[in-house]
Amino acid sequence: MRFSLKPQDDAFYAFFNDAADNIRRGVAILAELGDESADYQKISERLVDVEHDNDQLTHRLFNKINSTFVTPMDRTDMYHLAGKLDDILDHMEAAANLVYLYGLSELPTLPREMIEQVTVLVSQAELLAEYMPKLKGLNATMKEFWVECNRLENDGDRAYRMLLVRLYSGEYPALTVMKLKEVADELESACDSFESVSNVVESVYVKES
Amino acid sequence: MRFSLKPQDDAFYAFFNDAADNIRRGVAILAELGDESADYQKISERLVDVEHDNDQLTHRLFNKINSTFVTPMDRTDMYHLAGKLDDILDHMEAAANLVYLYGLSELPTLPREMIEQVTVLVSQAELLAEYMPKLKGLNATMKEFWVECNRLENDGDRAYRMLLVRLYSGEYPALTVMKLKEVADELESACDSFESVSNVVESVYVKES
Amino acid sequence: MRFSLKPQDDAFYAFFNDAADNIRRGVAILAELGDESADYQKISERLVDVEHDNDQLTHRLFNKINSTFVTPMDRTDMYHLAGKLDDILDHMEAAANLVYLYGLSELPTLPREMIEQVTVLVSQAELLAEYMPKLKGLNATMKEFWVECNRLENDGDRAYRMLLVRLYSGEYPALTVMKLKEVADELESACDSFESVSNVVESVYVKES
Numbered sequence: 350m351r352f353s354l355k356p357q358d359d360a361f362y363a364f365f366n367d368a369a370d371n372i373r374r375g376v377a378i379l380a381e382l383g384d385e386s387a388d389y390q391k392i393s394e395r396l397v398d399v400e401h402d403n404d405q406l407t408h409r410l411f412n413k414i415n416s417t418f419v420t421p422m423d424r425t426d427m428y429h430l431a432g433k434l435d436d437i438l439d440h441m442e443a444a445a446n447l448v449y450l451y452g453l454s455e456l457p458t459l460p461r462e463m464i465e466q467v468t469v470l471v472s473q474a475e476l477l478a479e480y481m482p483k484l485k486g487l488n489a490t491m492k493e494f495w496v497e498c499n500r501l502e503n504d505g506d507r508a509y510r511m512l513l514v515r516l517y518s519g520e521y522p523a524l525t526v527m528k529l530k531e532v533a534d535e536l537e538s539a540c541d542s543f544e545s546v547s548n549v550v551e552s553v554y555v556k557e558s
Numbered sequence: 559m560r561f562s563l564k565p566q567d568d569a570f571y572a573f574f575n576d577a578a579d580n581i582r583r584g585v586a587i588l589a590e591l592g593d594e595s596a597d598y599q600k601i602s603e604r605l606v607d608v609e610h611d612n613d614q615l616t617h618r619l620f621n622k623i624n625s626t627f628v629t630p631m632d633r634t635d636m637y638h639l640a641g642k643l644d645d646i647l648d649h650m651e652a653a654a655n656l657v658y659l660y661g662l663s664e665l666p667t668l669p670r671e672m673i674e675q676v677t678v679l680v681s682q683a684e685l686l687a688e689y690m691p692k693l694k695g696l697n698a699t700m701k702e703f704w705v706e707c708n709r710l711e712n713d714g715d716r717a718y719r720m721l722l723v724r725l726y727s728g729e730y731p732a733l734t735v736m737k738l739k740e741v742a743d744e745l746e747s748a749c750d751s752f753e754s755v756s757n758v759v760e761s762v763y764v765k766e767s
Numbered sequence: 768m769r770f771s772l773k774p775q776d777d778a779f780y781a782f783f784n785d786a787a788d789n790i791r792r793g794v795a796i797l798a799e800l801g802d803e804s805a806d807y808q809k810i811s812e813r814l815v816d817v818e819h820d821n822d823q824l825t826h827r828l829f830n831k832i833n834s835t836f837v838t839p840m841d842r843t844d845m846y847h848l849a850g851k852l853d854d855i856l857d858h859m860e861a862a863a864n865l866v867y868l869y870g871l872s873e874l875p876t877l878p879r880e881m882i883e884q885v886t887v888l889v890s891q892a893e894l895l896a897e898y899m900p901k902l903k904g905l906n907a908t909m910k911e912f913w914v915e916c917n918r919l920e921n922d923g924d925r926a927y928r929m930l931l932v933r934l935y936s937g938e939y940p941a942l943t944v945m946k947l948k949e950v951a952d953e954l955e956s957a958c959d960s961f962e963s964v965s966n967v968v969e970s971v972y973v974k975e976s
Binding site: 620623624633634637655656659660732733736737740 | 928931932935937941944945948970973974
Binding site: 527 | 832833842843846864865868869941942945946949
């Protein structure tokens with residue numbers, strides 16, 4: 350009889366892949382904010398559903414960590430990683446919710462630079478979905494993950510800063526600027542959370558290697 | 559002769575109970591912001607005193623951690639826990655100070671949703687005071703602590719978001735909106751700090767169990 | 768033949784000293800924001816260069832941590848410390864960049880309280896440059912480092928709060944207030960990052976002692 354820890358380990362890695370899938374589903378909905386005649390309320394509600402799915406996933410992972418004796422990674426690292434993945438969806442959901450709550454449909458469209466922020470999030474989500482399955486075994490190509498994450502986060506920072514310059518240019522009334530700024534901040538936090546995921550992965554890699 | 563580590567351990571747990579008591583004293587003062595004809599300056603000054611008391615408590619704890627060979631919890635966890643408890647009072651003190659500094663007595667009352675934020679903080683403080691004494695021994699009922707913490711943090715988020723919707727509705731002039739937003743952010747940070755306390759407790763529990 | 772780990776160790780400590788030097792160079796450039804007829808664009812560009820230098824330094828350190836078997840401090844602590852030192856320059860660079868990007872040269876001068884924030888950063892950078900060389904050996908005088916860091920962070924908080932009171936006084940138009948607030952927030956974050964450096968140093972000290 351062979352004894353194997355593999356199936357158990359695979360279950361842990363499957364959680365991270367599932368979270369990456371949820372994020373990809375979420376960002377696809379978020380990207381609809383840029384569509385002409387987008388229904389902000391529907392977008393917000395659908396994102397709440399995805400975020401809720403991921404909350405349940407995260408809770409199942411936490412319970413599994415609690416009830417498993419030997420885990421494939423350090424428990425604290427798995428907590429951190431799941432938490433940061435969850436943060437990404439929280440911030441995306443918050444951004445879409447604020448667009449709806451603040452009645453930003455009063456604007457003909459959202460500013461182009463805000464849509465660029467979302468485009469960066471789409472790229473980050475694709476990168477994540479590509480590399481999460483490679484987490485197991487921590488192979489050398491993971492290095493490309495955090496290098497590319499860092500590059501995308503810089504793109505996101507640039508889009509955010511350009512958006513702020515536009516918001517403060519006098520084109521919009523002060524209260525509208527404040528509302529858009531809130532949304533932009535949530536998108537920027539989502540972008541930073543991807544970077545945090547990459548940092549946790551990098552630190553796991555450093556410890557293991 | 560019996561050798562016991564207990565008295566020493568009790569001293570550590572007593573610190574966390576004392577911090578929870580300080581927070582309960584602090585939030586009771588903060589709640590006076592909702593009173594008709596509240597004296598914002600006095601409220602702010604009294605909260606500075608409570609925050610100062612807790613700073614001293616935290617420093618005594620840090621010194622005790624430094625000078626004790628065997629501690630009942632991981633040193634780093636105790637640092638984190640004390641730090642997060644201290645953050646709660648820092649944010650409550652900052653909120654009250656800004657209400658006074660920004661001259662918000664110019665308004666007839668603070669917005670109802672802001673008082674709701676404070677009401678959530680009151681509930682969080684009561685929950686904390688109930689569960690800190692159960693920290694020792696890490697018994698199973700602690701799970702209810704973080705489940706309930708999470709629920710209250712969601713209540714706080716909702717009150718915060720509803721307040722923002724009102725602030726951006728056009729009811730107040732732009733500068734007043736900015737002032738109220740600053741105060742709301744501090745209250746929201748206090749609410750999040752309770753959640754952070756709960757996260758530290760949960761991670762301690764996971765490691766020990 | 769004598770075997771020594773010293774030269775290796777010195778290389779690690781040299782990184783932290785070099786980062787402290789970069790921060791001192793950066794803050795000297797930042798302080799020029801207070802000069803009459805300061806060229807905000809040039810200040811921003813020169814700060815980008817310093818920040819870039821420090822990014823490269825941080826990457827060299829990370830590679831060294833990865834490729835070294837025995838490190839003088841816990842790997843995670845060295846990561847944290849280098850990350851927080853890097854944050855200081857990031858926030859200073861961001862502040863100067865926003866002053867330029869938002870066209871704040873439209874104002875005759877930046878508010879006095881904002882220059883006070885920078886003055887605190889200058890003191891923090893000097894303190895850091897004095898104490899980083901003493902990191903090796905973790906001698907008892909390091910305690911003065913975090914006590915003094917804490918004092919300076921309180922000074923920074925006070926300058927920040929006084930600036931906000933002025934910004935919300937009605938002296939500036941709403942959009943100008945928002946721009947100045949963004950800059951003030953970056954300066955405040957730089958100030959907080961010094962405090963974070965001090966917290967990492969303190970936690971290392973606690974673990975080792």
